[in-house]
Amino acid sequence: MTTTVLLVDDHPVVRSGLRAVLDTDTVHVLGEAATGEEAITLAAHLHPDVVLCDLRLGAGIDGIQTTAALRALIPAPAVLILTTFDRDAEILGAIEAGAAGYLLKDVAPEVIIEGIHRAAKGDMFLAPDLASRVLQGMRNPLPRLTDRELEVLRLMSTGAANRDIARTLFVTEATVKSHIAHIFTKLDVDSRSRAIHLAQETGLI
Amino acid sequence: MTTTVLLVDDHPVVRSGLRAVLDTDTVHVLGEAATGEEAITLAAHLHPDVVLCDLRLGAGIDGIQTTAALRALIPAPAVLILTTFDRDAEILGAIEAGAAGYLLKDVAPEVIIEGIHRAAKGDMFLAPDLASRVLQGMRNPLPRLTDRELEVLRLMSTGAANRDIARTLFVTEATVKSHIAHIFTKLDVDSRSRAIHLAQETGLI
């Protein structure tokens, strides 16, 4: 039985590659989308069994938002994330948004095909080298930062000093320091550079 | 007249995509390599007109080292860098290593084909949106950091405090501070987070 697939990637070359690799007797590629918006429209019309979606989609909404929107369709396609990156926060975010699986782009074509079939059957499918990491991430969840704290953290990571952050957010430096103190406590670090490094490593920002 | 090409990319899917997109009446794909080492061996035997090479090649040597090695072959193929990333230092590094051009992966297939033909003729070919940036980069060259300074910068970017850096490098904190002062002057910044951010943005680290 053939599984129908919609490809979502902002790189034409990757779409062509996926199409060439996937379009076999067990998988049928219904269409391609370059953006998340396009993917949602196409999926609503084509009703693919599975949507194969990149996380980074250039302009417009990202893969996680796309996943959430796709899963809200009726009938909802299974969403398989296929990406180059393996940042923890993003994997967990994608799964929270309803993704059926997560594959890295450097896997062999057969693994992608297997993942598609598994996703179509309603299974979860994680690239083997990611599975342990995800479980690890769920045991050691990154503390939840509030929106404001994330905003401060992002500004910090661009090299902004407390004064700069205060000016950007229209608050006093005391407030910024307060947020930063909370961030440090939650991330268990004691310097902005460590906080930045940790945040970048885990995909928090 | 057809131009012969060797593909170098660590992602099977991208290689398939490139092959599907490029193998036309004017371009002939001679072979594919997944690593830089493989690319050099293959190029020495197949004598392609052009090598289309990703910058990030997973394990092993990177695209810039591969470029340099390829350009040392006789006859030397033209090397066209095709990558997702657009960091300044890498573009300039690739060109220094002898690359004939630099393309971003999100361009249309026709642009890649045009780039291949131009490279085969000995022209330089830069993605249009990169050209101005590269010229800009050559007018405002990033100051050359010494090896030691780069080492310190890299440690800084992992969140290490001066004391940590000093311990790692077996020098005193005073020395670390001295290096950092030089780094700041050269990069024209006044805080480690800004230095880290700039270094990451420009691909310095």
Place this chain on the structure above:
DNA sequence: GTCGGCATCATCCAAAAGGTTGAGATTCAG
């Protein structure tokens, strides 16, 4: 040999960052 670049270290001072504690205001769920 001399000069310049580099790495090493030191001292002194000022500024920024970080830690602690506490507190007012708002919002939102139970």
Place this chain on the structure above:
DNA sequence: CTGAATCTCAACCTTTTGGATGATGCCGAC
């Protein structure tokens, strides 16, 4: 309504960072 979380701010203090200046030794270029 009450309590918890969040965002805001303040005062105080310690540590870290950054800036300025200068000194030593090494090495390679001229």
